[in-house]
Amino acid sequence: MPLSALLTRSALGLLVLFGGALAAIGGVSLGLPGLIAVALAASVAACLAAGVARDAATRDPGQAAVDAAWRSAVATVAVLLVLSGCAVVAGGAITVLLVAAGLLAVLIRWAVRSLRADRRDASAVVLPLRTDDGWVRALSVPALGREWVRTSAALAQTREPVARQQLVHRRQEALDELERRDPEGFARWLAAGATVDSDPARYVSGDPAAGYDAA
Structure with missing residues (x-):
């Protein structure tokens, strides 16, 4: 295995372990009422994602809705628990900065992908x-x-x-x-x-x- 691939996998493994630890800390700190709120938020996210996926799917909309629902629910739970754990460990200010940095990274990635898609569409339809x-x-x-x-x-x-x-x-x-x-x-x-x-x-x-x- 190339050294770069090994380092990448190792970094991802450490990141997953660190995120799991933060999620565990966040779950304990929230208590039962907080966990119920997280579950409700995951349910809402799952319903929204399922509706969007069902409308957008051209093949097997039912399966697309199920896949989108459970992925959104898992992602919502993970994000909320990690943020809660980060707030406990690093404080609210650091958590806010991390959230802002994450949102900025997502927006930059979305903008880059949209620009690349527009260029591909333009090159695909340019006709003499x-x-x-x-x-x-x-x-x-x-x-x-x-x-x-x-x-x-x-x-x-x-x-x-x-x-x-x-x-x-x-x-x-x-x-x-x-x-x-x-x-x-x-x-x-x-x-x-x-x-x-x-x-x-x-x-x-x-x-x-x-x-x-x-x-």
Whole structure:
């Protein structure tokens, strides 16, 4: 095992032991009423986390809610007990400083991750601007519809101005081509309440003479 990995694991082990000792001290110092309050706080945190996870999960929302609930409950209990133990050992002022430092570290990490995510989104959706409509003429009507829906999702996730401009340009070209192929079907899509996540290919025919309504 590399020396750096061994040192990291040793440091984590010592940190866990130190935190466990503080949690034990905090639990003893709180007494029964304090432990009941901690349990109530953990229950509230678990319920909130379960609700958020259930709404955000795309697969197996029940399992996601259970996982989020117990993790949040354990984290809440651990944090409150450690803070209580730290207050007993080091005093309230030191505990406040440690909490402030921890919150600052979390905020900095969140900001860095958000910035990196925005950069990844921007780089993933940056598309070359086209000076002609050759690319849309080569796509089928279903492919043009998928392009509209795909770029709608990409536009909602993109913050970088150049990438947004390119997406808007690409979306306009796709819509222009759909309208050129079947003006009546395109008008039916607009009349049906066209939205950014509705597929215009359900209404547009590749053959304007066919005049069919896919809806």
